[in-house]
Amino acid sequence: AQSVTQPDIHITVSEGASLELRCNYSYGATPYLFWYVQSPGQGLQLLLKYFSGDTLVQGIKGFEAEFKRSQSSFNLRKPSVHWSDAAEYFCAVGPPRAAGNKLTFGGGTRVLVKP
Amino acid sequence: GAGVSQSPSNKVTEKGKDVELRCDPISGHTALYWYRQSLGQGLEFLIYFQGNSAPDKSGLPSDRFSAERTGGSVSTLTIQRTQQEDSAVYLCASSLAEGQYFGPGTRLTVL
Numbered sequence: 001a002q003s004v005t006q007p008d009i010h011i012t013v014s015e016g017a018s019l020e021l022r023c024n025y026s027y028g029a030t031p032y033l034f035w036y037v038q039s040p041g042q043g044l045q046l047l048l049k050y051f052s053g054d055t056l057v058q059g060i061k062g063f064e065a066e067f068k069r070s071q072s073s074f075n076l077r078k079p080s081v082h083w084s085d086a087a088e089y090f091c092a093v094g095p096p097r098a099a100g101n102k103l104t105f106g107g108g109t110r111v112l113v114k115p
Numbered sequence: 116g117a118g119v120s121q122s123p124s125n126k127v128t129e130k131g132k133d134v135e136l137r138c139d140p141i142s143g144h145t146a147l148y149w150y151r152q153s154l155g156q157g158l159e160f161l162i163y164f165q166g167n168s169a170p171d172k173s174g175l176p177s178d179r180f181s182a183e184r185t186g187g188s189v190s191t192l193t194i195q196r197t198q199q200e201d202s203a204v205y206l207c208a209s210s211l212a213e214g215q216y217f218g219p220g221t222r223l224t225v226l
Contacts, residue, residue: 034214034215042219043206043217043218043220044206044208045217046214046215046217049213051213090158101210102160102163102171102174103148103150103158103160103215104160105157107157108157108158
């Protein structure tokens with residue numbers, strides 16, 4: 001069965017510093033991979049996705065993620081964090097089909113931004 | 116364009132009552148999903164509709180939960196005889212091909 005692990009439950013970062021959120025997955029084949037962000041009281045917003053091709057994926061809000069097959073990882077990065085990036089971030093995997101991707105989510109990483 | 120909308124945004128009910136949660140997907144999206152987000156369980160898949168195919172109900176936690184999607188658009192998630200453990204945020208998502216787009220959720224509190 002597929003699973004997603006986000007090892008860090010909480011991360012605190014200073015505004016302007018870089019951020020990296022870890023995501024490891026277990027899946028029979030290369031799945032579709034996603035990062036979502038959830039601000040307090042809000043739904044989930046899609047940051048970026050990986051289906052195939054270039055393993056470095058650019059997303060919205062200045063985020064990027066790198067797929068590493070050998071490590072079964074899909075870590076999310078941002079070079080310089082803004083206070084508005086304080087939120088909870090979820091990594092998710094889905095079966096490698098165009099639609100019908102029933103997603104399996106990681107437990108989430110809550111990011112706190114210090115001024 | 117309009118995103119996924121859900122109603123109500125908050126619902127407080129008494130144990131044993133039935134509740135209905137509504138989801139309006141993005142126009143033209145063929146797939147619709149329900150997820151549940153709770154403190155102890157994280158984000159869990161509940162049910163998935165794709166076009167006119169039979170729904171994938173594999174995530175529904177009990178037979179008290181059901182969902183329908185009328186006319187390939189609006190969906191209603193019904194929870195019968197609610198229990199306190201049903202308290203959670205219920206999220207709806209829709210997709211066409213690449214990635215799922217989520218609504219703001221309905222926060223259900225069962226007293």
